[in-house]
Amino acid sequence: KAGVTQTPRYLIKTRGQQVTLSCSPISGHRSVSWYQQTPGQGLQFLFEYFSETQRNKGNFPGRFSGRQFSNSRSEMNVSTLELGDSALYLCASSDRDNEQFFGPGTRLTVL
């Protein structure tokens, strides 16, 4: 099976812009979670989608949003970008038992 794919791999934006990141889970996996990784805060949970429904949400401002489509692909959106949003955004998919498989991440740089 193909692994979790994330697009794009690298992204450069300026403050105030918005960005959409995409994640394609492993075939058959219905759960997709998103994490933000920064040197200062480490790995932080953003949100989780299961069968197109947001099942859990981390402590991030409303500028961070996501959705999941019927084919389990997921997107996350960040509006009004701030310098502090620069991070590696990781997507993980799971089919059962909380065993999650991570994609390579999208490196977002906000200038």
Next chain:
Amino acid sequence: AQSVTQPDIHITVSEGASLELRCNYSYGATPYLFWYVQSPGQGLQLLLKYFSGDTLVQGIKGFEAEFKRSQSSFNLRKPSVHWSDAAEYFCAVGAASGATNKLIFGTGTLLAVQP
């Protein structure tokens, strides 16, 4: 509060030496426990997991971990480190209830391997 503590930020070992990375957790419910490894610029790769049963679990690349409920610990070990093991290692805890796949991660331990 739910949390994972990895007390060692950076560890350096010689190639061929044994390794133990420490992990302590605080979690209100029955936890699932994981160790992930991350190479520079890459995503996370699952090394091993503990769900239930035998408290000594074997993983990939020769790693093992022991769950000690009384100490709330899940330390990672390897008897002989290879240069390719240099990476960052993350301990994580998740809910065993199945209601969510949210993981809480420790801050990571960066492993350097000396020749």
